Amino acid sequence: MASYFRFSKALVMLGLTFVVLTQAQSQPWSLLQAPKDLTLKLIRDPVTLSLASTDFGHIVHDNPFAIFSPSSISDISLLINFSNSLPIPFTIAPRGQAHSVNGQAMTNDGVVVNMTELNGFRNGSGIVVVSDGTPYADVGGEQIWIDVLHATLEHGLTPLSWTDYLFLSVAGTLSNAGISGQSFRFGPQISNVHQLDVVTGKGDLVTCSSENNSELFYAVLGGLGQFGIITRARIALGPAPTRVKWLRLLYNNFSAFSADQEHLISLNGRNETIAADYVEGFLLLNQPPLDLSSFPAPDQPRISSLVTQYGIIYIIELVKYYDNSTQEHIEEEVELLVEGLKFVPTFMFEKDVSYEEFLNRVHSDELFLRSQGLWDVPHPWINLFVPGSRISDFNEGVFKGIILKQNITAGIAIIYPMNRSKWNDKMSAVTPNEDVFYAVSLLHATGFDKVEEFQAQNQQILDFCEDAGIEIKQYLPQNKTRKEWMKQFGSKWKIFQERKTQFDPNRILSPGQRIFN
Ligand code: FAD
Numbered sequence: 001m002a003s004y005f006r007f008s009k010a011l012v013m014l015g016l017t018f019v020v021l022t023q024a025q026s027q028p029w030s031l032l033q034a035p036k037d038l039t040l041k042l043i044r045d046p047v048t049l050s051l052a053s054t055d056f057g058h059i060v061h062d063n064p065f066a067i068f069s070p071s072s073i074s075d076i077s078l079l080i081n082f083s084n085s086l087p088i089p090f091t092i093a094p095r096g097q098a099h100s101v102n103g104q105a106m107t108n109d110g111v112v113v114n115m116t117e118l119n120g121f122r123n124g125s126g127i128v129v130v131s132d133g134t135p136y137a138d139v140g141g142e143q144i145w146i147d148v149l150h151a152t153l154e155h156g157l158t159p160l161s162w163t164d165y166l167f168l169s170v171a172g173t174l175s176n177a178g179i180s181g182q183s184f185r186f187g188p189q190i191s192n193v194h195q196l197d198v199v200t201g202k203g204d205l206v207t208c209s210s211e212n213n214s215e216l217f218y219a220v221l222g223g224l225g226q227f228g229i230i231t232r233a234r235i236a237l238g239p240a241p242t243r244v245k246w247l248r249l250l251y252n253n254f255s256a257f258s259a260d261q262e263h264l265i266s267l268n269g270r271n272e273t274i275a276a277d278y279v280e281g282f283l284l285l286n287q288p289p290l291d292l293s294s295f296p297a298p299d300q301p302r303i304s305s306l307v308t309q310y311g312i313i314y315i316i317e318l319v320k321y322y323d324n325s326t327q328e329h330i331e332e333e334v335e336l337l338v339e340g341l342k343f344v345p346t347f348m349f350e351k352d353v354s355y356e357e358f359l360n361r362v363h364s365d366e367l368f369l370r371s372q373g374l375w376d377v378p379h380p381w382i383n384l385f386v387p388g389s390r391i392s393d394f395n396e397g398v399f400k401g402i403i404l405k406q407n408i409t410a411g412i413a414i415i416y417p418m419n420r421s422k423w424n425d426k427m428s429a430v431t432p433n434e435d436v437f438y439a440v441s442l443l444h445a446t447g448f449d450k451v452e453e454f455q456a457q458n459q460q461i462l463d464f465c466e467d468a469g470i471e472i473k474q475y476l477p478q479n480k481t482r483k484e485w486m487k488q489f490g491s492k493w494k495i496f497q498e499r500k501t502q503f504d505p506n507r508i509l510s511p512g513q514r515i516f517n
Contacts, residue, residue, distance in 0.1 A: 029086055029088075029090065031044070031066070033086075034082055035078060035082060037075070037078060038068075038075070038078055038079060038082060041068055041069045041070065041071065041075060042066040042067070042068055042111065043066060043067045043068075043069060044065070044066050044067075048067050049063065049064060049066075049067065051067075052064050052067050052095060052098075052106070052112040052114070053106065054098075054106075055098040055099070055100050055101065055102075055103060055104070055105060055106065056098060056099045056100060056101055056379055057100065057101030057102055057103070057378065057379045057380070057381070058376065058377060058378040058379065058448075059101065059102065059103075059378055059379075059380060059451055060102055060103030060106065060512075061103075061106075062103055062106035062107060062108040062512065063108055063109065064093070064106065064107050064108070064109070064110060064111060064112045065090065065109050065110060065111060066111050066112075067111070067112050067113075067114055068092075068111050068112065068113045068114065069114050069117040070113060070114075070115075070117055070118060070121070071117065071118075071120060071121050072121050073118075073121075073197070073199065073205060073231050074205075076113065076199045076229055076231065077199050077203045077204070077205055078203075079092065079111065079113070080092060080199060080200075080201065080202070080203040080229075080508070081203040083111075083506070083508050084201075084202065084203060084506055084508070089506045089508050090109065090110045090111060090508065091107045091108075091109070091110030091111070091507075091508050091509075091511040091517060092107070092110055092111050092112075092113060092229075092508050092509055092510075093105055093106055093107040093110060093111070093112045093113065093225075093509075093510055093511060093512055094112075094113045094115055094171070094225060094229045094230075094509070094510065095112050095113060095114055095115060096115050096116075096141070096142060096168070096169025096170075096171055096172035097116075097144065097167060097168055097169050097172060099165075099167070099168050099172065100172075100476070100512070101379045101380070101381045101476070101478075102476075102478045102512075103512045103514075104224070104225070104476075104510065104512045104513050105172075105225075105510070105512055106512040107511050107512060108511075110508075110511060113229065115141060115142035115169065115171065115229075116142050116169075117142075118140055118141075118142045118231070119140075119142065119143075122140055126139065126140040126142070126143045126147070127139050127140070127143055127147060127148055127151040127152075129151055129152055129154070129155045129157060129237070131155045131156075131157060131237075134236075135155070135157050135236075135237040135238070136194055136234050136235060136236055136237055137151065137152055137157075137159070137234070137235045137237055138232060138233075138234050139170050139232065139233050139234075139235055140170070140231065140232055141169065141170055141171030141174075141229070141230035141231050141232060141233060142169055142170075142171065143169065143170050144166065144167050144168060144169055144170070145159075145162070145163065145166040145167070145168055145170065145173070146166035146167055146360060146363075148170065148235065149166060149356065149359060149360070152237055152240065153240055153355075153356065156239060156240055157237040157238065157239065157240055158237060158238060158239075158240035158241075158355070159189075159192065159235050159236070159237060160182065160185075160186040160192055160236060160237070160238050161178065161180070161182050161183060161186040161187060161188060161189045161191065161192045162178075162180045162181075162182055162189070162359060163178050163179065163180050163189070164180050164181075164280075164361075164362050164414075165362040165363070165366075166359060166360055166362075166363070167363070167366070170230075170233055170235070171229075171230035171231075171233070173189050174189060174190055174193065174196075174220070174221060174222075174230060174233060175220075175222070175223060175224055175225045175230070175510075176222060176224070176429070176475070176476055177189065177190050177222050177429045177475065178190060179418070179439055179475070180278070180280070181278035181279050181280035181317065181319065181416060182277065182278050183418045183422065183439075184265035184268060184279055184416075184417065184418045184419050184422070185265075185268045185275075185277065185422070186422065187422030187423055187424075188222075188418075188422070188423065188429070189235075190221040190222050190424075190427055190429060191422055191423060191424060192235060192236040193221060193233050193234065193235060193236070194209060194234040194235075194236060195207065195208070195209040195217075195233070195234040196208050196209070196216075196217060196220060196221075196230055196232065196233050196234070197230070197231045197232035197233075198216060198220055198227070198228035198229065198230055198231065199228055199229045199231060200216065200227060200228040200503045200504065201227060201228060201503050201504025201505065201506065201507075201508055201509045202503065202504070202505065205231075206228070208220070209234075214426075215499065215502070216228065216503060218424070218426040218427050218428065219428055219496075219499040219503060220428070221424075221427040221428060221429065222427045222428040222429025222430075223427075223428040223499075224428070224477075224510060224513045224515065225509055225510030225513065226428075226496075226499075226500055226503075226504060226509055226510055226513065226515060226516070227499055227500065227503040227504055227509070228503055228504070228509070229509070240355060241277075241321035241322055241323045241355050242322075242323040242324070242354065242355055243321070243322055243323065243327075243352065243353070243354055243355060244277070244278075244319050244320065244321050244322070244352070244353060244354075244355055244358045245319065245320045245322065245330060245334050245350060245351075245352055246317075246318075246319050246350070246351040246352070246353055246358055247316075247317070247318040247319070247320075247334070247338065247348060247349065247350050247351075248295075248315050248316070248317055248318075248348070248349045248350075249315065249316045249318065249338065249341060249343035249347065249348050250284075250303065250306065250313050250314075250315055250343055250344050250347035250348075251313065251314040251315070251316070251342070251343050251344065252306065252309075252310040252313060252314075252344055253314075253342070254312075254314055254392065254395045254399075255392065256342040256343075257281065257314035257316065258391055258392070258395075258417070258438075259342075260316060260341045260342060260343070261279060261281055261316055261416060261417050262388065262417055262436060263341075264276050264279045264316070264318065264337075265279055265417050265418070265419060265436070267337075268419070273333065274333050274336045274337050275337075276318050276319060276320055276337060277319050277320055277321045278317075278318065278319035279316070279317070279318055279319075279416055279417075280316075280317045280414060280416040281314060281315055281316050281317060281414070281415045281416045282314075282315050282317065282412060282413060282414045282415065283312055283313070283314060283315070283399065283413040283415065284303070284307045284312070284313040284315065285307070285311070285312055285399075285403065285404060285413065286307050286308055286310075286311045286312070286404070287404070287407055290304060290307060292304060295349055296349065299349065303347070306344065306347070311400070311404055312399060312400065312404060314415075316341075316343070318337070318338075319358065320333060320334055320337065321355065334350075369445075374445060377445050377446065377447065377448075378445070378446055378447070378448055378450075378451045379443070379444065379445055379446075380444050380446065380451050380454035380455050380458060381441070381442065381443050381444060381476070382441075382442050382458040382461060382462075382474075382478075383439070383440070383441045383442075383474065383475040383476045384439075384440045384441075384461075384465075384472045384473070384474055384475060385431050385432050385437050385438070385439060385440075385472060385473045385474075385475055386432065386437060386438045386440050386465075386470065386472050387432040387433070387434040387437050387470065387471055387472070388417060388434050388435070388436035388437055388438060389434060390468075390470040390471075391415075391417075391438050393468055393470060394438075394440070394465070394470060397464045397465075397468055397470075398440075398461050398464060398465075399413070401464070402457065402460055402461055402464065403442070403457070406457060408450075408453055408454065408457060411442060411443045411444035411445055411446075412441070412442075412443040413440075413441070413442050413443070414439070414440070414441040414443070415438055415439070415440050415441075416438065416439055417436050417437065417438050417439075418431075418436070418437060418438070418439060419435065419436060420432075420434065420435050420436070420437060421435065428492070428496060428499075430473050430488060430489055430490065430492055431473060432471055432472065432473055433471070439475060441475075442458070442461075473488060474488060477513075479514070479515075480514065485515050500516060
C-alpha cells in the first residue's frame with residue numbers, strides 16, 4: 001500500500017486544478033488555497049484515491065478529495081489548521097492499516113491522512129524501547145503491533161495486552177480498545193498506555209497522560225479517532241516469555257463452558273502460579289465449511305462426529321507462558337489449571353510453540369487466505385460485548401436460535417469473558433455495566449452477492465438483544481443514527497459530546513465513524 005502512495009506522489013500536480021465542493025456541498029475549496037508546504041503532499045491521482053476509498057470490510061466506499069502524505073508531525077498540524085481556517089472546514093480521516101470493516105478510516109470529499117508515510121519521517125526510530133527501571137516502548141501511532149513485538153523481544157521484553165492479529169496500527173487499536181485473550185488479566189491495550197502525543201482537532205500537538213492533560217488522554221483512548229490524531233504512544237512492557245503451552249478444550253454444554261471460562265479468568269489475582277495467561281473461546285458449528293485443520297489429523301473424525309451430534313461445540317482456548325526458568329514446573333501447572341474443568345473427557349488438545357508463533361498465529365491464516373484469493377473479500381463482521389448475566393440467553397437466542405438455524409455462517413465465532421475492573425471508566429471506550437462481560441465476534445467472510453444476507457442476520461442479532469433486554473455494547477461499533485450512538489455511549493454520551501466540542505469543535509476528524517458527520 002505504502003509503495004502505491006509513494007509512486008503516486010509524482011502524479012500530484014494533476015490534481016492542482018481540481019476544485020471540489022466540501023462536505024456541506026456549498027463552499028468550494030481548491031488545492032491552490034492550501035499552504036505551499038501542503039500542496040505537494042496532497043495526492044489526487046485516481047489510483048491512490050481509489051485505494052483509500054475501501055477497507056478490510058469491502059462494504060463501504062467513500063470518495064476522498066485527496067490523500068495526505070505527511071512527512072512530519074507538524075505537517076499534520078498544518079493540515080488540520082488549514083481545514084479549520086476555511087469557512088467550511090473539510091473532514092480529515094487518519095488511516096492506519098484500514099483494517100476497519102465499515103469505512104471508519106474513510107471520508108467523502110475530505111482528506112485521508114496516510115499515517116504509514118510517517119515511517120519515512122521516523123527514519124527507523126518509530127519504536128524506541130526503554131528497558132531501564134519500569135520498561136516501556138515509545139511507539140509511533142502508525143507502527144504495527146508485529147513490529148512492536150519484534151523490537152521489544154530484542155530486549156527480552158513484550159507488551160502485555162494484545163489483539164489476535166498483529167498487522168494493525170497502534171493508533172488504530174488504541175482508538176477502539178485492543179482486546180484479546182490477555183485482556184481479562186491486563187485489561188485492553190488502552191489500559192496499558194502511559195502517555196500519548198496527540199494532534200487535536202484544533203491542530204495543537206499535546207502530550208497527555210493520566211496526570212497531564214488527562215481529559216484528552218482519556219478522551220482519545222477508545223475515542224474512535226474523534227478528538228485527535230495519535231502520533232506516539234508510550235506502551236507498558238513486561239518480561240517476555242519464550243514459549244507457550246497452548247490448549248484447546250471441547251465442550252458440548254454451554255453452561256459448563258462459560259462457567260469454566262469464568263472460573264479461569266477469576267484465578268487472576270487469586271492464584272497467580274496456576275492462573276492462565278490467555279483465555280479465549282470459539283465455536284464449532286455444524287455448518288459447512290467445518291474447518292478442523294488446526295486439530296491433529298487423527299482426531300478430526302471424532303471431533304466432526306461430536307459437532308454433528310450436538311450442533312454446536314464450544315472450545316476454550318487456554319495458554320500458559322513459560323521460559324527456561326519455569327520450564328521445570330510447566331507440565332504440573334497445566335495439569336493443575338485444567339483439573340476439575342468439565343470439558344468432554346479426552347477432548348483436550350495441546351501444542352507447545354514459541355511465544356511469537358502463538359501471538360502471530362493469525363498471520364499464517366492470512367497468508368493462506370491471500371493465496372486462495374479469500375482475504376480481500378467482503379467482511380460483514382459484528383463484534384459485541386455481552387453482559388455476563390445474559391450470556392446463556394445470548395447462546396440460546398443467537399448461537400442456537402439465529403446462527404445455527406439460518407445456516408448461512410461461513411466464518412469464525414469467538415467468545416470469551418473479561419473483567420470490567422481492568423477497564424478505566426474515564427476512557428471513551430464503553431462496556432456493559434457488569435463485573436464480567438463477554439466479547440463475542442462473528443467474523444464472516446463472504447462473496448459480494450451475499451453481503452446483505454449477513455447484514456440482515458447481524459441486524460436480527462441486534463434486534464434480538466434489544467427485544468430480550470440484553471444490554472449489549474457494540475465493539476468496533478457500526479451505528480447509523482444519532483439515537484443509536486447515544487445508546488452506545490449511554491451515560492458517557494454527554495462527556496463524549498463535550499470532549500468533541502473541546503478538542504475538535506469543527507467536527508473534522510474521523511468522519512467515517514458517522515458519529516458527528
Ligand atoms: P484503521 O482502520 O486505519 O482506523 C480505525 C479508526 O481509527 C478510524 O476511525 C481512523 O480514522 C482512526 N485512526 C487511525 N489512525 C489514527 C491515529 N493515528 N490517530 C487517531 N485515530 C486514528 N481488534 C481487537 O481489538 N482485537 C482483535 O483481536 C482484532 N482482530 C482483528 C483481526 C483482523 C483480521 C482485523 C481486520 C481486525 C481486527 N481487529 C481486532 C479490529 C482492529 O483492532 C480495528 O479495526 C483497528 O481499528 C484496526 O487498526 P487499523 O490500523 O487498521 O485502523
